[in-house]
Every structure is written in structure tokens, then in C-alpha cells.
Amino acid sequence: MSSFGARLKALRLSKGLTGLELGEILNVSNKTISTWENNTREPNQEMTSAIAKFFNVSTDYLINGTTSPAFKPTLSERDERDIQKRLELLMNDLDSETGLAFYNGDGEMDDETRELLRASLESALRITKLKAKEKFTPNKYKG
Template sequence: MFGLRLRALRNEKKLTQDELGKLLNVSGKTIGTWERDSRQPNIEAINKLASIFDVTTDYLLGNSNEKQPQKYYDLSDKEKNDIAIQAEKLMEGIETGNNLNFYGEPATKEQKDRILIAIKTAMEMNKMEAKKKFTPKKYRN
């Protein structure tokens, strides 16, 4: 698993084995042995690889499929769903209240859809900001 992930990450960055080896102060042949799972790098090299490729060590080692850990302020699916419901209600209010106009013309469905997307995005950003601000430090990662 490690070797496959290392090769995929190296190819994504368009690095040769020799180029990656230089970044780690090892030979390109050593990188090849890691990619074939013939040998395993030491913990220091694993940490450097994670830093180079901007992934977690757990991802590199095959312990997780998430390249980046979820941040404490990332929104859960439930929170995103709640925001979508609130945005829909807000949009219904806009539609049933005074007509929504742009430059004197009634808003088209496309324009209303864009407004809904903008509202949901803004609400998600506000929720993340609130979570960053009000989550106790001991629960932050």
C-alpha cells in the first residue's frame, strides 16, 4: 500500500525517483525500493514525504484514505444540510415577498439559483468561522 501511494503521489507532483531522492537525501534507487515495498523508509523519511506531498502519514502508510485530516471547524454533512434547508427557506421568503428584480426585470430561475448557492456558501463560511471561534482549544486539531 505504501509503495503504491508513494508512486502515485510522486507522479502527481511530476517528480522522478532521483528528484524525490534528492529532496530526502537518499538515492533514486532507494525511492524505487520503497515504491516496490522492498524496503520501508524510517519515520523521519515518512514525515518528510508527508510534508513534501502535503498528506498525513496515516494516508502514506495506508491507515487512512483521507489525504488531509478533517479540521475541527469543517462542517459535517448534517450541518451543511441544515444550512441548505435554512437557505431554501430564505429563498422562499425572497420569492414570496416582494418580487426579486435585477435592473427592473424579474429574476430568472438561473439568477435565483445563483443567489441560493451564494447564500448557502456564505452561511457555510459563517458557520465554520463560528466553529473556529467558539470550539474549546482542547477539541481543536
């Protein structure tokens, strides 16, 4: 079974990083990275969480060496722009004369209801985007 240090080194190498580069990213010295990879020391809980977040794996994977790192898709800036664009299109469609007829029987929707609907649609778009990334990301990129 591999150690914390071996898992950290494998993750670092998978990103093509040197110990110095990883140290700069995590705001620690190259020597600190080396002590972790050589199992001389282990990072504290806060740093372990930061490492897991950076490599997009679970802390359980880092600490206990579960069989594979948990892949957690994240949204890029492009994804965020796409979500906002789609949300605006949906909201504009709903604001049309016929768009909300199903909701309020030809009446205007109040601002509070509109914001609740907007928040719900945005949440649904985010979940959909994350699920699609999880489903369609090739295994070779999942860690």
C-alpha cells in the same frame, strides 16, 4: 524541538489510535507508521498532505513544528443538512410575493439570477458556519 515523528505520534495518540489503525486509515502498514514515528523515514509530500488532512493540521505543523497545529474547522454532514435547510427557507422567503419586491420592483426574477443568488447565499451560509465553529470551538479540541 520535537521531530516529525514525535508530532505524528502525539497526533495519533490524541485521536486514540494505534499505529495499526492509523496505517489502515492511511493505507500503509503498521511498520511504515513506526518508521515515521521513529524518524527512520519520512512520508512523501502526498502522504504528508493526507496525514495533515486527516488530523486537521497544516503540513507546516507536521514538517516544521510550528508552535501549534493550525485548527481548520470542517463541516459535518449535519452542518451540510442545516445549510441546505436554511438555504431552502431563505429561497422560499425570497420567492414570496413580497420577498423580492426590494430586488426587482414587483417583477419575476429570472432563473439565472435566482441561481446566482442561491449560490451567493449558500456560500455565505458556509462561511458563517465555519467562522462560528472556529470562534466557538473550545481550545481543548483545537489540537
